[in-house]
Amino acid sequence: MPDYTLRIRRYSPENGDAAHWEDFQVDLDGSRSVLDGVLQAKDREDGSIGIRCSCRAGICGSCGVRINGKPNLACRTHLDEAHARAADGVIVVEPMGNMPVLKDLIVDMDAVHWKKIQRVTPWLLPDGPPPEREYVVPPDNMIDVTQTMACIQCGACVSDCLSMEVDPLFIGPAALAKAYRFVGDPRDGHQEQRVRDLAEDPHGLYDCTHCFNCIEACPKGVAPMSQIMRLRRIAGDDHHVEDRNNGHRHEMAFVKNIEKNGLLHEADLLPDSYGGKLHPRAVPELVSSLPIILRALQRGKVTPAGALLHKHKAPKDVKRIFRDIEGREERYELNLYVAGEEEDAS
Amino acid sequence: MVRAMPAHDVLIIGAGLAGQRAALAAARQGATVAIMSKVHPVRSHSNAAAGGINAALNPDDSWESHAFDTIKGSDYLGDQDAIEIMCREAPDEVLWLEHAGVTFHRNAEGKLGTRAFGGASAARTYYIADITGQALLHVLYEQLMKHHEQIDRYEEWFITDLAQDDDGRCVGAIARNIRDGAMELFSAKSTILASGGAGQCFKPSTNALICTGDGMAQAYRIGAPLMDMEMVQYHPTTLAGVGILITEGARGEGAHLYNADGERFMEKYAPNKLELASRDVVSRAEQTEINEGRGFEDGTVALDITKVPRKRTLEALREIVNIGRDFAGVDITREPIRIRPGCHYIMGGVKADIHGRTAVDGLYAAGEVACVSVHGGNRLGANSLLDTLIFGRRSGEHAAKRAAGLGKPKPVRAQLHDSERAIGAIMRRTGGRRVSEIREELGTMMNEKVAVFRDHEGLTDAHSIVRRLKDEAKNATIDDHGTVFNQDVLGALELGYMLDVAECIVVGALERKESRGAQFRTDFPKRDDEHWLKHILESRNGDDTPQVSYSPVTITQWEPQERTY
Numbered sequence: 001m002p003d004y005t006l007r008i009r010r011y012s013p014e015n016g017d018a019a020h021w022e023d024f025q026v027d028l029d030g031s032r033s034v035l036d037g038v039l040q041a042k043d044r045e046d047g048s049i050g051i052r053c054s055c056r057a058g059i060c061g062s063c064g065v066r067i068n069g070k071p072n073l074a075c076r077t078h079l080d081e082a083h084a085r086a087a088d089g090v091i092v093v094e095p096m097g098n099m100p101v102l103k104d105l106i107v108d109m110d111a112v113h114w115k116k117i118q119r120v121t122p123w124l125l126p127d128g129p130p131p132e133r134e135y136v137v138p139p140d141n142m143i144d145v146t147q148t149m150a151c152i153q154c155g156a157c158v159s160d161c162l163s164m165e166v167d168p169l170f171i172g173p174a175a176l177a178k179a180y181r182f183v184g185d186p187r188d189g190h191q192e193q194r195v196r197d198l199a200e201d202p203h204g205l206y207d208c209t210h211c212f213n214c215i216e217a218c219p220k221g222v223a224p225m226s227q228i229m230r231l232r233r234i235a236g237d238d239h240h241v242e243d244r245n246n247g248h249r250h251e252m253a254f255v256k257n258i259e260k261n262g263l264l265h266e267a268d269l270l271p272d273s274y275g276g277k278l279h280p281r282a283v284p285e286l287v288s289s290l291p292i293i294l295r296a297l298q299r300g301k302v303t304p305a306g307a308l309l310h311k312h313k314a315p316k317d318v319k320r321i322f323r324d325i326e327g328r329e330e331r332y333e334l335n336l337y338v339a340g341e342e343e344d345a346s
Numbered sequence: 347m348v349r350a351m352p353a354h355d356v357l358i359i360g361a362g363l364a365g366q367r368a369a370l371a372a373a374r375q376g377a378t379v380a381i382m383s384k385v386h387p388v389r390s391h392s393n394a395a396a397g398g399i400n401a402a403l404n405p406d407d408s409w410e411s412h413a414f415d416t417i418k419g420s421d422y423l424g425d426q427d428a429i430e431i432m433c434r435e436a437p438d439e440v441l442w443l444e445h446a447g448v449t450f451h452r453n454a455e456g457k458l459g460t461r462a463f464g465g466a467s468a469a470r471t472y473y474i475a476d477i478t479g480q481a482l483l484h485v486l487y488e489q490l491m492k493h494h495e496q497i498d499r500y501e502e503w504f505i506t507d508l509a510q511d512d513d514g515r516c517v518g519a520i521a522r523n524i525r526d527g528a529m530e531l532f533s534a535k536s537t538i539l540a541s542g543g544a545g546q547c548f549k550p551s552t553n554a555l556i557c558t559g560d561g562m563a564q565a566y567r568i569g570a571p572l573m574d575m576e577m578v579q580y581h582p583t584t585l586a587g588v589g590i591l592i593t594e595g596a597r598g599e600g601a602h603l604y605n606a607d608g609e610r611f612m613e614k615y616a617p618n619k620l621e622l623a624s625r626d627v628v629s630r631a632e633q634t635e636i637n638e639g640r641g642f643e644d645g646t647v648a649l650d651i652t653k654v655p656r657k658r659t660l661e662a663l664r665e666i667v668n669i670g671r672d673f674a675g676v677d678i679t680r681e682p683i684r685i686r687p688g689c690h691y692i693m694g695g696v697k698a699d700i701h702g703r704t705a706v707d708g709l710y711a712a713g714e715v716a717c718v719s720v721h722g723g724n725r726l727g728a729n730s731l732l733d734t735l736i737f738g739r740r741s742g743e744h745a746a747k748r749a750a751g752l753g754k755p756k757p758v759r760a761q762l763h764d765s766e767r768a769i770g771a772i773m774r775r776t777g778g779r780r781v782s783e784i785r786e787e788l789g790t791m792m793n794e795k796v797a798v799f800r801d802h803e804g805l806t807d808a809h810s811i812v813r814r815l816k817d818e819a820k821n822a823t824i825d826d827h828g829t830v831f832n833q834d835v836l837g838a839l840e841l842g843y844m845l846d847v848a849e850c851i852v853v854g855a856l857e858r859k860e861s862r863g864a865q866f867r868t869d870f871p872k873r874d875d876e877h878w879l880k881h882i883l884e885s886r887n888g889d890d891t892p893q894v895s896y897s898p899v900t901i902t903q904w905e906p907q908e909r910t911y
Contacts, residue, residue, distance in 0.1 A: 012828060012830065013830055014828045014829065014830055015828075031675065032588075036588075042782070043780070043782035043783075043786070044780075044782070046825055047780075047781070047782070047824050047825035047826050047833075047834035047837070048825050048826035048828065048832075048834055050831045050833060052385075052389075053555060054385060054389050054391070054554040054555050054556045055389075055391065055393060055394060055554040055555075056554070056555065056588065056590065057394065057590045057591070057669065057673070058668065058669070058672060059393045059394055059477075059480060059665070060385075060388075060389045060390075060391075060393050060394075060554060061388065061389065062385065062386075062389045076668075076672045076673070078672075102525065102830065102831060103830050103831045104831075106831055109386070110501075117491075118491060122488050122491055123447065123488040123489060123491060123492040124446065124447030124485075124488070126445075130445040133441060133457075134441060134444045134445075134450070134457060134458050135444065135445075136455070136456040136457055137452060137456050138452070138456055139451070139452035139453065139454060139456060139459070142449050142450065142451060142452050142474075143451075143475075143661065145449050146449055146474060146475050146477075146481075149449050149474065149477065149480075149481045149484065150475075150477055150480075150664075150665075151484075152388070152393075152480065153388055153484075181449075185447070185449065187447070220668075221664075221668075
């Protein structure tokens with residue numbers, strides 16, 4: 001059988017040693033998992049290696065770790081794949097990020113992850129007493145929230161969340177996805193209060209920077225960032241909640257700009273993002289942007305004529321795309337359970 | 347100074363579906379509740395029950411039909427009074443879950459929709475894609491968080507022993523905080539075991555690594571008898587090697603089984619129900635094909651899910667699409683996947699009545715750890731979630747009512763010191779075999795000798811091996827001598843639990859000289875109602891060997907018949 005080397009990050013709070021790396025050789029088939037590898041090292045060489053694990057099938061969410069720097073479940077990462085991606089042929093296994101390490105590969109999920117989950121009032125709040133039989137709800141809504149029910153609370157998205165690195169108080173991808181599970185559930189009677197609460201929290205809905213890390217990290221296809229975007233759309237479109245970070249207006253400035261010009265007309269973008277050139281909010285922003293504008297002029301990135309006299313008009317095709325999308329009755333859903341999986345080329 | 351002992355009306359050990367349901371029910375009765383588990387509640391193995399939960403909720407269906415299917419599935423070893431209760435209460439339980447927030451699949455009208463499942467005469471399985479157990483578990487945990495003022499959660503606490511007062515009543519438990527190694531005596535008026543099964547006695551197994559029979563062994567050690575321990579279910583569709591489960595939902599949705607010659611072999615064994623016969627029947631059919639040389643070279647047969655429309659598979663069997671890809675490298679929507687029977691569930695457990703009461707006063711049991719018995723010789727798919735919820739709730743209610751009439755319990759503090767000393771002694775051992783080695787030998791041996799087909803010779807062998815391993819385990823060594831997350835020392839305790847449970851499984855299988863449900867004896871290939879329509883009970887006697895006795899099967903309205911599918 002092929003040999004693999006696992007380089008495991010070791011740390012014990014009891015012996016006074018700093019965290020350090022330790023290599024273990026495992027002899028397992030490449031189709032076996034990194035978890036199988038860690039457990040073999042634990043069984044044969046050092047029973048003190050700490051790792052949470054239970055189901056071995058990617059369902060219980062216990063064995064979230066970082067493998068070669070990327071968060072994943074140890075049980076669903078094959079040794080041969082991990083080996084192929086390892087920098088020098090050594091599979092590096094370390095605890096998840098954004099959470100304090102308790103021992104070896106075990107992190108304090110309570111201190112971070114579960115605290116954030118509790119922040120979003122994580123239980124159904126129906127209006128009034130339940131019906132005699134089941135709530136009758138559209139089948140697609142149930143399939144829709146099933147995507148977030150597929151979350152196993154493994155913490156991989158939390159581990160890799162860039163916003164949380166900068167703002168540890170950010171509610172974060174897992175808890176916001178959990179929030180969508182109630183906001184998107186037609187039986188819940190507090191949709192507006194929920195999104196308003198999350199939107200008004202300075203560490204809430206608009207703290208996400210769309211880095212896609214959580215989508216990539218999630219082993220279950222929950223796509224937390226998509227759920228965050230859907231929460232924002234519900235907040236903005238359905239409940240007229242204002243985006244406190246100006247992100248929504250900025251996005252709409254792009255849309256308007258392209259609809260009008262076909263190509264991006266950058267000189268309009270900034271003022272439009274703040275409500276137009278004459279909007280009181282735009283003035284200080286424009287003033288503070290002056291040095292950037294001047295540098296851009298200096299380096300020839302923009303010319304005064306180009307900036308002020310953008311003549312390009314959107315072609316018919318662009319207008320047609322806009323008509324097409326705006327003419328739709330329903331929002332385009334960022335949900336694979338509803339939208340279906342993309343068929344491959346064959 | 348001695349710290350105050352944590353004290354509750356009801357202590358629940360295990361936080362899967364049975365435990366969480368018990369906690370919510372007990373809290374609703376006004377009791378103070380503690381729920382304790384060696385893992386975080388959402389890591390519990392209830393997660394793995396993928397396919398669904400049975401209930402005769404549809405107006406065209408009836409609880410009697412559900413009950414009969416369950417009784418026939420049990421090969422008439424199930425107690426019919428308990429089965430009647432489970433099937434009668436199932437519809438209300440499913441509605442309770444729906445109201446609590448479970449995102450059940452809906453039909454086109456927006457009402458609860460069903461899928462077909464094995465051994466059932468109607469499509470009565472309610473589900474959430476193929477993550478039913480997971481969705482239920484996470485929604486119940488939402489409710490635990492909601493009721494946090496009444497329910498104290500002790501997450502990642504490992505129970506070492508049940509506590510008894512001087513009269514032998516169960517009055518709580520002794521537990522170790524996994525996070526810092528602190529030992530604590532928890533006092534409780536009523537204690538409910540909801541700690542799940544013991545699949546790790548077998549290797550491979552579909553069961554999680556935490557399913558080490560803790561509660562069964564703990565109850566057995568304080569004198570509560572175990573019942574029907576020989577009844578170990580082999581699930582028909584598990585992946586070779588690692589033993590990971592492919593849900594019965596796949597066959598419920600229309601997948602077929604083929605042998606290596608391309609024959610749909612279930613036509614021979616169950617001409618009417620085909621792939622949807624009871625699990626024991628399908629597993630035996632597969633094993634027969636494999637043993638007679640019609641399987642693939644790796645000891646498997648093929649499960650063909652390509653029969654199911656791709657869109658439906660992606661929507662309703664999404665998890666096994668992932669499992670096929672991640673654990674077998676197979677796209678199940680395009681090609682068959684190789685499977686074989688694998689250890690999955692134990693129908694036996696701590697003997698409990700319809701209120702969850704065991705033979706020890708103050709001790710209840712619910713879920714897989716218990717044997718009420720609603721599954722008898724063979725459990726139907728999608729009845730396990732139901733069992734956990736119905737008997738979890740009933741235990742929680744009864745335990746809370748019992749506690750309301752009782753004074754302060756009197757646990758014996760010396761027991762805490764005994765448990766502490768026992769752990770210290772494990773850490774000081776030298777020179778013995780590694781715990782992991784003994785566990786490996788046990789699992790491999792059990793899967794070889796106590797599997798789908800059993801005989802006297804193999805079982806006798808198995809018994810002497812278990813006895814030897816028990817001796818070796820007394821001196822088995824570990825590496826970790828620390829206090830923070832010392833999983834090594836917990837592994838040594840788990841090995842002790844597994845060996846007690848394994849011995850009871852083997853002794854029960856040796857004792858039952860007939861073939862019924864999951865127990866198939868090649869030396870006694872027929873069901874023998876005259877001699878063996880009875881439960882086998884095993885109690886621990888003084889010299890640490892199981893003492894066998896019997897109890898009758900309760901029959902209400904369904905007399906045993908020949909069982910065909």
